[in-house]
Amino acid sequence: MRTKNLLSLLLGSVLLFAAGCGNGTKAPAEESGGEESGNAPAQVKNVKVMLDWTANTNHTGLYAARDLGYYKEEGLNVEIVQPGAGGTDAMVASGQADFGISYQEGVTLARTQGVPLVSIAAVIQHNTSGFAAPVDRNIKKASDFEGKSYGGWGSPVEEAVMKSIMDIDGADVSKVKMINMGDADYFTAVKRDIDFAWIYYAWTGVEAELRGEPLDMIYVKDYSEALDYYTPVLVTNEDKIANDPELVKAFMSATAKGYEYAINQPEEAAALLSKAVPELDEELVLASQKWLSPKYQDDAARWGEQKAEVWNNYAEWMFERKLLDKPLESEQAFTNDFLPNTP
Structure with missing residues (x-):
């Protein structure tokens, strides 16, 4: 998973919804060989989960739930797939995928x-993304962006976030040179023509450590409470919640167990992910998992918990900067109702 590809989805999520929503079809049920009480045949439900990009440690809990049999215990046959041409949000909204990985800003839009x-x-309780630069660029705070070259993808969100944190430092975003990174990954781009870029530390930052290329990291959440939003999140659509709440409940019960496994056993979880997706760098997966596992739940009462103020704060921030056409009705954008062990 390259930072460019992941952040291009995160920052350009407004484009994901141009595809509109069609009528979805539910996955067919299959009869299993086992029997429930009363000798009735058990029904196994096929479920499609769509990732936001290539598999990485943000997704470990899904693979753990699948490969450790947690989904099977709930009567689910789960297929984990790469995003479709229309984007994960559009596929989930239209019912072409049952569940997916998205971001709070994507759901808000x-x-x-x-x-x-x-x-x-x-999936992760606090925002682990931010602006990163090789230490030799001497970028220690947002005001140091002035006179430097930023590698991005032209999303309005990028400049809005940068301006927001630079304003706090009394700096001028117009003094940053914006460069389109194209297909280059972070490590190629900073050696070629940029000074800093927006990354997820759990992947690109950890990879920099392994490469022996230390970074200065400016987390956006450290500048503004509104920028401590949920990224990524698990999503479904309103139809699934209304018409098959037991499926959503079963899926979340098993998924929570998968993420709890990744929280409590990072080394074993990393090995599981590497086995499931052998093309990933095994050393990076292990190091990333060790860094990320404590951050899935962090200070929340349970894994997956979402707070209304987090949704409201970020939506208000977006609306004030004209990134939304209208205010968000946050109570309809998220729910904790399907998390196990409801307080």
């Missing part, structure tokens, strides 16, 4: 455009 996405869990 979707909801304000009439797309029926609903976030059902925060």
Whole structure:
């Protein structure tokens, strides 16, 4: 998973909803060989989960739930797939995928455009993304962006976030040179023509450590409470919640167990992910998992918990900067109702 590809989805999520929403079809049920009480045949439900990009440690809990049999215990046959051409949010909203990995900003944009996405869990409790630069660029705070070259992808969100944190430091975003990174990854781009870029530390930052290329990291959440939003999140659509809540409940019960496994056993979870997706760098997966595992739940009462103020704060921030056409009705954008062990 390259930072460019992941952040291009994160920052360009407004484009994901141009595809509109069609009528989805439910996956067919299969009869298993086992029997429930009363000698009735057990029904196994096929479920499709769509990732946001290539598999990485943000997704470990899904693979753990699948490969350790947690989904099977709930009567689910789960297929984990790469995003479709229309984007994960559009595929989930239209019912072409049952569940997916998205981001709070993507769901926020979707909801304000009439797309029926609903976030059902925060994969990571706090925002682990931010602006990163090799230490030799001497970028220690947002005001140091002035006179430097930023590698991005032209999303309005990028400049809005940069301006927001630079304003706090009394700096001028117009003094940053914006460069389109194209297909280059972070490590190629900073050696070629940029000074800093927006990354997820759990992947690109950890990879920099392994390469022996230390970074200065400016987390956006450290500048503004509004920028401590949920990224990524698990999503489904309103139809699934209304018409098959037991499926959503079963899926979340098993998924929570998968993430709890990744929280409590990072080394074993990393090995499981590497086995499931052998093309990933095994050393990076292990190091990333060790860094990320404590951050899935962090200070929340349980894994997946979402707070209304987090949704409201970020939506208000977006609306004030004209990134939304209208305010978000946050109570419809997320729910904690399907998390196990409800307080």
